[in-house]
Amino acid sequence: MSKIFDWQLVFTEIPALLxxxxxxxxxxxxxxxxxxxxxxxxxxxxxxxVLVLRQLCTLxxxxxxxxxxxxxxxxxxxxxxxxxKYYNFYNGTSYNVNGIPSIIFAIVALGLNQSAFDSxxxxxxxxxxxxxxxxxxxxxxxxxxxxxxxxxxxxxxTVALPSLGNSLISLVKGTSLAFTCSVVEITAQGxxxxxxxxxxxxxxxxxxxxxxxxxxxxxxxxxxLEKKMSVPETVSTEREE
Amino acid sequence: MSxxxxxxxxxxxxxxxxxxxxxxxxxxxxxxxIIGPSGTGKSTLLRSINLLEKPEKGTIKINDQxxxxxxxxxxxxxxxxxxxxxxxxxxNLFKNRTALENVMEGLMVVKKLKKNEARSIAEKHLQKVGxxxxxxxxxxxxxxxxxxxxxxxxxxxxxxxxxxxxxxxxALDPELVSEVLITIKKAAQEGNTILLVTHEMNFVxxxxxxxxxxxxxxxVADGTPKxxxxxxxxxxxxxxxxxxxxxESADYTI
Numbered sequence: 001m002s003k004i005f006d007w008q009l010v011f012t013e014i015p016a017l018l019x020x021x022x023x024x025x026x027x028x029x030x031x032x033x034x035x036x037x038x039x040x041x042x043x044x045x046x047x048x049x050v051l052v053l054r055q056l057c058t059l060x061x062x063x064x065x066x067x068x069x070x071x072x073x074x075x076x077x078x079x080x081x082x083x084x085k086y087y088n089f090y091n092g093t094s095y096n097v098n099g100i101p102s103i104i105f106a107i108v109a110l111g112l113n114q115s116a117f118d119s120x121x122x123x124x125x126x127x128x129x130x131x132x133x134x135x136x137x138x139x140x141x142x143x144x145x146x147x148x149x150x151x152x153x154x155x156x157x158t159v160a161l162p163s164l165g166n167s168l169i170s171l172v173k174g175t176s177l178a179f180t181c182s183v184v185e186i187t188a189q190g191x192x193x194x195x196x197x198x199x200x201x202x203x204x205x206x207x208x209x210x211x212x213x214x215x216x217x218x219x220x221x222x223x224x225l226e227k228k229m230s231v232p233e234t235v236s237t238e239r240e241e
Numbered sequence: 242m243s244x245x246x247x248x249x250x251x252x253x254x255x256x257x258x259x260x261x262x263x264x265x266x267x268x269x270x271x272x273x274x275i276i277g278p279s280g281t282g283k284s285t286l287l288r289s290i291n292l293l294e295k296p297e298k299g300t301i302k303i304n305d306q307x308x309x310x311x312x313x314x315x316x317x318x319x320x321x322x323x324x325x326x327x328x329x330x331x332x333n334l335f336k337n338r339t340a341l342e343n344v345m346e347g348l349m350v351v352k353k354l355k356k357n358e359a360r361s362i363a364e365k366h367l368q369k370v371g372x373x374x375x376x377x378x379x380x381x382x383x384x385x386x387x388x389x390x391x392x393x394x395x396x397x398x399x400x401x402x403x404x405x406x407x408x409x410x411x412a413l414d415p416e417l418v419s420e421v422l423i424t425i426k427k428a429a430q431e432g433n434t435i436l437l438v439t440h441e442m443n444f445v446x447x448x449x450x451x452x453x454x455x456x457x458x459x460x461v462a463d464g465t466p467k468x469x470x471x472x473x474x475x476x477x478x479x480x481x482x483x484x485x486x487x488x489e490s491a492d493y494t495i
Binding site: 143 | 291292293315319322323325326327329331333334335336337346347350351378379381382395396399
């Protein structure tokens with residue numbers, strides 16, 4: 001019998017897996033943006049207590065947070081084609097499901113999942129900004145958009161960053177489930193390679209290393225951003241001109 | 242002489258009438274102090290004038306423009322707020338901006354001035370309040386008195402027709418009060434029109450040229466410091482002054 005554990009393969013296999021890293025990054029990046037944008041919209045609806053919409057948002061957040069992401073992936077993967085068939089039936093159109101790249105299903109599911117989690121983070125962060133800050137901006141004569149852009153947003157971001165970082169990390173790892181929507185990203189590629197060589201354990205070791213390194217990178221990035229955006233601890237010593 | 246006219250200002254919190262049909266005419270350059278027992282609507286009056294509270298009724302004429310205080314038009318609200326500035330009890334400086342950036346903010350965002358223009362105006366006003374050497378300090382690195390002086394600079398830099406001050410020294414440690422009062426006095430002497438809520442009676446006596454005694458949402462007495470402090474006619478005002486005299490130094494005893 002050959003080697004029980006081929007540790008060299010763990011490393012030599014990494015380049016082959018990294019070929020599919022762009023897919024993982026694409027899934028992450030687009031889902032992240034969808035998550036932030038929709039999350040912000042949900043947060044605004046909840047803060048302003050918009051009738052009907054608020055209840056819908058609460059229901060949405062509750063459902064998404066209360067179901068596993070793999071179930072959500074299957075729901076979009078099978079649900080979107082069914083919805084499309086209904087749409088075609090009632091409108092006499094003939095849109096073809098097969099024309100939709102499968103990565104779209106995964107992105108929709110991951111993005112909506114992110115938005116549900118991020119909406120609560122964003123809402124809490126915006127509401128953590130003191131009322132006096134907004135009053136000061138109003139008193140200066142700023143309009144709603146200016147207040148949001150100049151006062152609420154910059155202060156809320158520093159509060160939200162750590163949680164958003166956490167949520168991004170779970171998103172990166174969540175993309176490993178995209179194979180359920182027949183998307184080949186690094187995890188799917190690992191399975192394919194292992195299927196040929198029967199070296200499953202080695203493939204998963206390689207994947208673990210890749211995800212871990214990505215996570216370390218994200219952690220560092222967020223620590224850096226947090227430091228950059230927060231008010232310095234000490235008085236700056238630079239001289240005024 | 243242009244004036245600011247407030248007519249029929251009324252405000253309720255639930256069933257509690259806080260402001261009851263207030264009429265108030267302020268002349269340019271006036272320094273008007275509002276005094277009165279707590280809970281009589283002093284702060285609410287100020288906050289209603291720049292619509293931080295929503296009054297039920299009332300109009301204000303400022304800069305020859307009459308604005309209904311119940312207006313829903315965003316444009317009218319902004320117009321009113323651009324003509325008035327507020328100094329808050331809790332300073333409310335933007336925490337994430339330096340002293341200089343705090344003062345520049347309104348100039349750049351609201352008045353749309355160029356950066357270097359805003360900067361020179363901001364520096365001028367910070368210098369005036371004695372904060373010229375603290376331009377790049379964040380609020381958390383400043384004492385309460387210093388923060389309030391920056392807040393005053395921020396308000397004055399906007400060149401308001403009416404400066405509203407809501408108990409500007411009430412949140413300060415006692416030894417920091419005088420630096421802020423000196424700053425306010427300077428602003429008054431420069432001809433700014435000020436409507437001020439305060440409990441600093443000594444200061445009011447020296448700096449204000451008109452005092453309004455507010456009780457239960459009504460203006461009960463209105464006169465010069467001399468009329469109010471030395472010769473109070475109204476019974477409620479007398480009672481109020483007696484109470485204050487007991488707490489304050491013997492300055493006012495006859």
